[in-house]
Amino acid sequence: DGGITQSPKYLFRKEGQNVTLSCEQNLNHDAMYWYRQDPGQGLRLIYYSQIVNDFQKGDIAEGYSVSREKKESFPLTVTSAQKNPTAFYLCASSTPGTSGREQFFGPGTRLTVL
Amino acid sequence: AQSVSQHNHHVILSEAASLELGCNYSYGGTVNLFWYVQYPGQHLQLLLKYFSGDPLVKGIKGFEAEFIKSKFSFNLRKPSVQWSDTAEYFCAVTLSGSARQLTFGSGTQLTVLP
Numbered sequence: 772d773g774g775i776t777q778s779p780k781y782l783f784r785k786e787g788q789n790v791t792l793s794c795e796q797n798l799n800h801d802a803m804y805w806y807r808q809d810p811g812q813g814l815r816l817i818y819y820s821q822i823v824n825d826f827q828k829g830d831i832a833e834g835y836s837v838s839r840e841k842k843e844s845f846p847l848t849v850t851s852a853q854k855n856p857t858a859f860y861l862c863a864s865s866t867p868g869t870s871g872r873e874q875f876f877g878p879g880t881r882l883t884v885l
Numbered sequence: 886a887q888s889v890s891q892h893n894h895h896v897i898l899s900e901a902a903s904l905e906l907g908c909n910y911s912y913g914g915t916v917n918l919f920w921y922v923q924y925p926g927q928h929l930q931l932l933l934k935y936f937s938g939d940p941l942v943k944g945i946k947g948f949e950a951e952f953i954k955s956k957f958s959f960n961l962r963k964p965s966v967q968w969s970d971t972a973e974y975f976c977a978v979t980l981s982g983s984a985r986q987l988t989f990g991s992g993t994q995l996t997v998l999p
Contacts (some may be wrong), residue, residue, distance in 0.1 A: 804986065808991075811894065811991055811992070812888075812973060812991055813891075813989040813990050813991040813992050814929075814975065814977075814987075814989040815989075816986045816987075819886070819986055829986060861929060870985075872917070873919070873931055873934060874980060874987060875931075876921075876928050876929040877928065878927075878928050879928075
């Protein structure tokens with residue numbers, strides 16, 4: 772089955788630790804995205820990548836980092852600099868094109884900082 | 886700044902009632918519009934989308950939305966809701982041709998009482 776997988780489903784982190792969230796897609800999509808979902812705030816874009824070895828900051832990139840070494844993979848690292856990391860993180864991907872970029876979402880990772 | 890507003894944060898309806906969820910956006914150019922749904926414990930998935938043409942768009946599970954350009958609105962409707970429609974609904978907008986991102990509204994939690 773084609774789709775997006777995220778792991779782990781639940782993640783616990785101690786304050787001061789970096790943690791990496793995995794996102795893999797087998798849809799052959801060029802573009803990939805990371806969003807953060809908080810109650811009552813919808814989804815906010817952290818980083819996005821339109822092509823391998825290239826990525827751009829979204830609206831709330833501070834305290835996060837990404838890499839895009841392979842088309843299929845777009846891992847997100849939540850660093851100790853992120854002041855409020857407890858949230859639900861969603862990865863998405865889409866096909867290139869000039870209109871109607873439908874994004875497909877993974878199941879998400881719920882990160883809790885202890 | 887670009888923004889999407891969903892004014893109804895939580896809507897409670899009885900089965901068979903009609904539904905209308907509001908979505909307004911503030912964008913200066915030609916837009917693509919989306920409604921996504923997140924059922925409990927499931928992936929965020931696309932409900933319907935508007936790119937161009939007929940402003941009345943039909944989606945899955947009997948949902949439809951109407952794009953009213955003069956009002957910058959894209960309200961979601963369903964004539965008769967079911968208990969299984971209980972979910973969180975997100976409106977999202979992107980500029981046509983934009984490679985960047987979807988901008989999401991804050992979401993509306995719909996609870997349908999049996």
